[in-house]
């Protein structure tokens with residue numbers, strides 16, 4: 001049965017600070033090393049320095065200058081860790097709410113197959129980007145997605161990967177495709193670059209009804225995000241089993257959640273009740289980062305759906 005997120009959770013996730021956090025986290029790490037068609041870096045040295053000064057330098061870039069995955073720099077662990085933090089965050093709020101119909105995040109037990117009655121693939125729309133059109137096809141499921149699912153649940157395959165390789169492969173070889181495949185026509189789409197007469201992302205996109213799965217500003221507001229990320233997160237358990245690892249997840253890198261907000265959650269779930277100076281400071285810093293990254297030629301999050309950009 002499909003259960004929707006309790007309204008209180010959806011409202012929390014729709015807060016601007018959570019939207020900003022998620023979109024910036026993905027944009028900064030995807031584009032840190034990116035170059036445009038003329039071979040110019042997407043972020044200049046000065047811009048990178050500003051982002052560093054604000055505390056938002058990605059610990060490890062996830063893509064190289066050409067948009068290919070960096071599989072061996074442990075950036076994949078960042079992906080798994082940060083999204084696990086998001087799940088823990090939502091679970092904390094869910095346990096406070098105590099709604100028995102939705103006690104905690106539970107991932108898909110398998111990627112929804114063709115014609116799944118509970119999680120049908122929403123229809124394609126005319127203006128959808130090509131990568132969305134591709135991911136929604138039956139062919140994409142049958143020839144790519146289900147094979148990847150088989151790999152990522154196969155102990156033999158998993159045992160040959162490091163945790164960082166697993167995270168990188170999951171993110172770009174199946175997770176991005178899932179975001180696009182289950183996205184619904186948003187009607188109006190948030191422009192990736194806000195207009196020159198604006199100085200930040202329009203607050204109209206903060207409405208809880210904007211929960212478009214193909215935009216990281218809104219994807220986590222959509223209940224399907226939690227099904228697919230639950231599935232991704234469960235692969236860590238499969239991987240540990242395949243490598244005979246018990247106990248804690250053997251993260252090989254350390255995160256300091258206090259000084260590096262990009263790693264984890266920025267707030268307690270009670271955020272709506274208490275906004276203090278610390279919260280405002282975090283939000284202001286994100287607004288600064290949003291200004292720096294507001295430019296064309298960015299690799300847009302979720303657009304890398306294979307080993308390369310479609």
Ligand SMILES: [Cu+2]
Nearest residue numbers: 022026083216
């Ligand atoms: Cu994400």
